[in-house]
Amino acid sequence: MYRIAMGISYNGSGFCGWQTQSNLCSIQDVIENALYNFSGFKKIKVVCAGRTDAGVHAVNQVIHFDTNLDRKMESWVRGVNSFLPNSVSVVWSQLVDNDFHARFSAISRTYSYIIYCSKVRSAIYNDLVGWSFYVLDIDLMRRAIDLLVGEHDFSSFRSSQCQSKTPIRTVYSVSLNNYGPFIVFTINANAFLQHMIRNIVGSLIYIGRRNRDPIWIKELLLAKDRTKGFSTFSPNGLYLMDIEYPSNFHINKKNSNNQIFLNF
Template structure:
């Protein structure tokens, strides 16, 4: 029995998230079917981070166990031949049996790409978020400082979140602007369900002048999701990196951070 780890990317616009569903319209469902075809047997896939409906992955890590003996090229080109256009495996590698795509990860990174102009984008529909009113980057940058560190993130946790604890360590939080584009980057040991989309929604409230930067710290301390703004759209959210200990000898020393598509050369 061999344990194989895959690195893949996908556009989430055509899928109802990662997690398998009876109707089969998820990334896990189509990837499992493709891997089963190459392996000649049924496999069980585990991933580094479950993404929601409409959320993308510039890099997702998954593993499975198989009795099939195949070269790495079969797990890449062979599997890709059976995948829809919106999903692609980038590399495959055999790892020790105690590796786990989710539980071996030290941290995860997400990026949210937001278009800020009066008119939504037609060409990038489903690929970027959008907000019509002007945003103040200085106010949002000041507000993000309240999110850094170890906190109870209940104010940004979805009601259906299944995590045992709402406490997370947010190691990085930044926002940059180039023209009408705002790019939010977050890195943490792990994230709660809808946590990033809820934080982006709150930051947009600050950016449009509805709330002060200090309000974000107050909202965090409230630990009450009902006091926070609505969950922001999934379109601009990308899983952009997963980090593992060096002992696994994964590409880039386990710090797997994908070059991410950014509009207009950003």
């Protein structure tokens, strides 16, 4: 039995999220179907590093699965891709040790959120960005994100449907960069709660509109109350950028490209 890890890139528009659904509308469903068609065996179950919501995209999602099929890694990439829709792609494939687990072996995840600031919504970028009608104060937002770094109770930023046993998460780094009408917020943490990033982005935009001071982020963290925060922002601009694993697993993300659609 072989354990194989894969890097997956996808445009989440039109899918009902990562996790399998009865109507087969999820990204997991189309990947498992492609693996079945390629291998010719019974359905292969995959495990992912992070279950993204409907409309959320991924540049480098990581999955693993077990199989008896002995093929070259390049064949897995090209073969599975031939059965996938254009909006989903296998980027790399690698044989891993049996103790590797796409989710539980991960030591950090990185997400980016792209905000498009304009008086008029973009027809071109449409489902690829979150849209803000308002001009945002970047300096205020940058001062606010620094307060997220460290270990905190993120109850004020978690969905009421979140099933995580604990709201405690550790944020390792954050950044906020401006590229013309685009603002890119990037956050790296050990793990995330359901809707955590989208709720943070919603609050950052509220600060960027000068409705609150940056210290409000700290007040929300201390409040531990979702009702105190701003509304959940659109899933469209959210991208799972990367998953980090301990070096002993030797995960080689060849062919990975962390560019989205602009030269960030």
